[in-house]
Amino acid sequence: MSHVDGVPRRVTIGDVARAAGVSPSTASRALTGQGYAAASVKLRVLAAADRLGYVPDDIARSLKRRTSRLVGVVISDLRNQFYADLAAGIEQVLGEAGYQMVLVNDDGDRDRELQGARTLLAMRVPGAIVTPLSPEAGALLTAQGVRVVEVDRQMAQTQCDAVLVDSEHGARAATTHLLELGHRRIAFLIDELEWTTGVGRLAGYKAALRSAKVRFDQKLVARVGFGSGDAATALSTLLDAQPDVTAVFAANNLMASGVWQELQRRRLRVPRDISLVAFDDLPWMTMVQPAVSAVSQPVVAMGARAAELLLARLSGEFTGPPKTDWLTPTFERRGSTRKVSG
Amino acid sequence: MSHVDGVPRRVTIGDVARAAGVSPSTASRALTGQGYAAASVKLRVLAAADRLGYVPDDIARSLKRRTSRLVGVVISDLRNQFYADLAAGIEQVLGEAGYQMVLVNDDGDRDRELQGARTLLAMRVPGAIVTPLSPEAGALLTAQGVRVVEVDRQMAQTQCDAVLVDSEHGARAATTHLLELGHRRIAFLIDELEWTTGVGRLAGYKAALRSAKVRFDQKLVARVGFGSGDAATALSTLLDAQPDVTAVFAANNLMASGVWQELQRRRLRVPRDISLVAFDDLPWMTMVQPAVSAVSQPVVAMGARAAELLLARLSGEFTGPPKTDWLTPTFERRGSTRKVSG
């Protein structure tokens, strides 16, 4: 009666063993390839398994082996193409290695991140890849023996592996480009300064200014709430207060999108009236007119690299001390930047 | 020596029970809230669990309960914002109900889809949500008692729940709009006609033509490979062969992107030289100039709805015969369409 839909009962290794006329242990050895099993027997077991449509129970197997092939992935916003690409890179590498990805969205909320970590703990995942919001979640996992790789951002106080893009380098390149075009009043839009990304990008911006002996002006930095759409409003306020701004640096793709909309709304012509550079390159940036000059990150590769690192840890193939992989972004000059006018 | 990193051994319910001076069963009842447990005892157990940092083992629990809180999600391309949004909608609803999402990307490949289904089977997931490529994967799952909800596309021969967008309706609206503007030679770009989406969109296009008594011309339909970026090339070929085309209908966001690029490359002015409508609305479509008129799908809501349906099935709250939910897309008129010139 619990099998209303005609699904009687999953076939177990015991069924296979019986059908093949051997013991469960032998069936297990034949099926997994671990341990001895006569060739003829192995064949019989395999045939029986196939005939009965046997699918090994991962749950039972995991319980026994005390480890599963599930990797937790905690990201901030799947709807942001950046994170989706990251997840795609991770999934591909994981999948090829026979691992599955449990995806958790934390929406930039630390409580949800922690909640996600706890869930992963309960699931007994051997490893996790996270874009961290706080050190806590990663620490919690690490403390319980879960191997953690931080990606995009670095937050762990206790050392753990990480795969990052050199934000400072990228931001510096973009800013330098603007400076070389003669811009001096460059607005900088960002939605967070708690993470290594925000910090690094601002640092790169400042470093470029310093090299060019241009004074850093705090009033040119606009800070908006995370994930909020008010990059447009923030830019608007800033432009009103600082009418001498000739260029804008949008520190991520969300900021870039908001900035683009605001520039459109104001009927400012890019790059004639104002120049624009973005950090993080998205497809739309080459579809608009003019195309947006941007710091392009190897996002998918970053996800893939993180997964590779984690797998190497899990397999014991890599056992060294915590290591941080740095990926280098490239600045793509496009049509949204030009020499400062007048 | 297996505990190099100082992670001794996970605390089990047995440890908690001992610390609280009760039996494991009582501890279990106190912890889960299922079954009797004296208030004072419950308190003691909870305190002990908390003190020891006990985290229930989901693997063992699943083995015992013969069901887990993992839902399989099989989609075609996480890097396509459409699928990412879908997954985001699913994840949100699942997460609120205490379920996790195992995400599998099949890249539009049926073998990988089938492989994914087998994996989910092995994982003993109680349910799965899929954007189907073939009937096989879903059938396999259903046959083993896994509740399946198809989303975006419908493929199952044996009935199963589905959440779909009314493609025909949307395509008809978009095409009618073009016809009302006087367009008669409307190119139609698509990358698949095996799925309900492609079929429905073409049907809507044809239906609109029929209503307007405009002859359907097969030569105006360009078909490209799935996921391939050659929408641009295909359009190019088509435009060369059919110079009287005055409007283009891109049947999904990939096609739209390719079309947009090709129109740019040809320096065709939209909508002056040619009009454009897209099926599936993406953010870039309102960032470009002119904004692209598009059939907007409630993608996140579709994912959410699919998850709700699945959860209702799993909880036994909904037991009726297979049902298909239809969501209605809306046509957003923007600047890329205008009266046919000349």
Place this chain on the structure above:
DNA sequence: CTGTTAGCGCGTTCAT
């Protein structure tokens, strides 16, 4: 209300 018993499905000793 509580403890004892048993078993989910598998892999892994340990004998043989």
Place this chain on the structure above:
DNA sequence: ATGAACGCGCTAACAG
């Protein structure tokens, strides 16, 4: 090379 016995961690059934 094979099978019997055991246990992974948990909870459902039962007796008390």
